[in-house]
Amino acid sequence: MTDASSVSLGGETVKATAAKFTMAIVGFVGTIVFARILGPTAFGGFYLLFALVKLGDRAVVGWGVAVKKRYSETGAPKGELLGSQLAFTVGWVCLSLVAVVVAAPWLTAYTGLSSAPVLFVVLMAAVALYEPLDSVVQARGLVGASMWTDTLRSLLTFPLQLGLVLLGLGAAGMAYGLAAATVLSVPVLWYFVSTAPVVPSRETLADLWSYARYSSLNSLLGTAYDRFDVLVLGWLLAPAAAGNYEVAFKLTLPATFVMLAASSGLMARVSHRHSKGEEVSEDVSNTLAFASIVAFPMSFGALALADQLVVTVYGPAYADAATLLVGLELYQLVRTQSGTLSQVVDGIDRPEVNTRVAALTLGVNIVLGIALTLSYGAIGVVVATVVAETLRYVALARVVTHRLPDVTLLPRTLAEQLAASVVMFAVVVPASSALVIDQWSLLLVVVALGAAVYGVTLAAISRKLRVTIEGVVRGSRLEL
16 A cells, blocks of 8 residues: 655656646635626625634534544554544534534624525534545545545536536525535545545543644634634624635635645655654655745735736725735745644654644734734734744744754745845836736736746756656656
8 A cells, every 4th residue: 555655755746736726816806706796795704604614614624634644654444544534523513513603693693694604604514524635635645636636626616616606695605516526525535545444442542632622723823823814803803804704815826736736645745654764854845835835926026016916806896905915925934834844843743842832823823813903904914924923934844843852944046036026026027117017918918927037037046946856757657
């Protein structure tokens, strides 16, 4: 059976990143369409509801992280691990149903969606089934298969959502479409899992709990941290503010794709090798070197084109989102590094460290976010998030360098990416001024120009990038 150590991390990262960008294109088109059809209030209402769902499913996801960790270890009882996950998922969905009955009036008032209680349960059941199975596929080292299955889900989601929205279901159509596409994608994950579930022994459950008590809390704290901005905007301001935030956030998502693809495989790889006492520092350093390769140019691109991007893509109704875009890109840049380090900490079997760091940064984000939002509006919560994420990076960096002293936190490749981004910025700013961007075609020309300048410059100055590309291409040919 394939394990995480025998799979090419570079090759799987390329496959997964390609899948992520395919998803981004589909999701990006969907976001534009639904943002324009529904308007900021209904669009924001859906994402407020989905943020609550993602907060509510953290126990299931956290248990799934524990299953992923144990599954990737040598000699793991794979069938028992999968059986424990399925049982936990069913139990949690039943508990969620009870909670929704109690909280139904509040859910409706908070999101502005009359069918919010029903939508919450439907979404919870779908994502609680899908996400843990996805973690098991990643535990086998098949990150490319995981991401391409998620791409299939995106390809199904958009037409299903669009059809239901056009039938008059509004924001509820987005929820039902996402749930249906998620359930339809589950059989594909089952194919890649290739393990039959077995009733778990008490020893297996005890071993899982020793990890899950931290990973579940980590998942809850991490999602509360990730979605705090949207939740606090819906609470202190209005669903429309959450809608503006969401469209800006969607524009920044591609910055994290390489990190998400690489770190998903890295966690399983580090776990497998660490369980055998093997060295992992080189894998960690290489992942850190390329985790921000897309985030750097996107940060500088946002600085140069924020207003033009938001208004051209989403329309004048979302003009206020432009002020949020630059800050969110900076957050994503820091996150590409801190997110990788967080996966490493999980991989070396220290989930309690992530718990302490997550609790600290969430506390900072809550206190600072509320204070700055009340003082400066939506931009305040973004500033708070950047500060908190920087603190998270510093804390995790100290832990990783203490446990793995041979890891290089700031490799030369990062400086090369920064330099290439500065060159790109110097070209894009005068080009955007000369063209006066006010339509899609001109925006695409400037973005393509920036991407070309960045890519050529980085390839010219970075020997490590050239060697890495050559190695991945050679590996892909061998697989074929």
